[in-house]
Amino acid sequence: MDVNAPVKVYMTRKLIGVSPDDSVKRACEVMVEFDIGSLVVVEKNRVVGFFTKSDIIRRVVIPGLPNDTPVREIMSGELITVDANTPVREVLDLMAKKSIKHMLIEEDGEIVGIFSLSDLLTASRRRLETAIAAE
């Protein structure tokens, strides 16, 4: 992984979204189906929220909310984003400081991707494979 490269090189461009009216249960099924730890919440083609498995633990399981609670009640409405051209090293720094495992990536005012620790794993392994191939 070239940590000076812009984060857009390593981010995942495919954003998986649910609607604010979808239930927590439905959202969890989508997370399991796609094997992802976070979802964007989309309304009228705009990202209006975001939440992670940790948010479900904190805001659903601990208070004992039913799994038919709509996503809008537990999503984060304030989105933490970084620009797509931010160097990976800065993004990793921010994620560690904020103790978050997913970061939304913005380009020209629009959310275009997400960077997660799984992308870090993929990038680390890709680097490994390149190194092994070059041996």
Add this chain to the structure above:
Amino acid sequence: MDVNAPVKVYMTRKLIGVSPDDSVKRACEVMVEFDIGSLVVVEKNRVVGFFTKSDIIRRVVIPGLPNDTPVREIMSGELITVDANTPVREVLDLMAKKSIKHMLIEEDGEIVGIFSLSDLLTASRRRLETAIAAE
């Protein structure tokens, strides 16, 4: 990160555990308190189970179990472990293949630590800091 180094160099040695009779709610509170994504389940000083936030999503939230369900009903009883001397590159490979974000680390038949993607983040940043300091 030196990917040929044994995983024990980068693993977290402090294992956070709950009892099989603790409730899912209590376990989630412990995860939030320590900001971790997995817990070992300990009975009579032995690790008898393991589970992650993903397991809670799959086995509690989706089926709609109450949060006072005991941990023993949702934990994984079969533990996936690797030896503490396994090179990090092999561990990362295994984690990617199995789509898991946490790996239990064993030494002389005993579980001595855990390696997670957060440790990968810490290690990547440590390497960064060393590189920057050497500039």
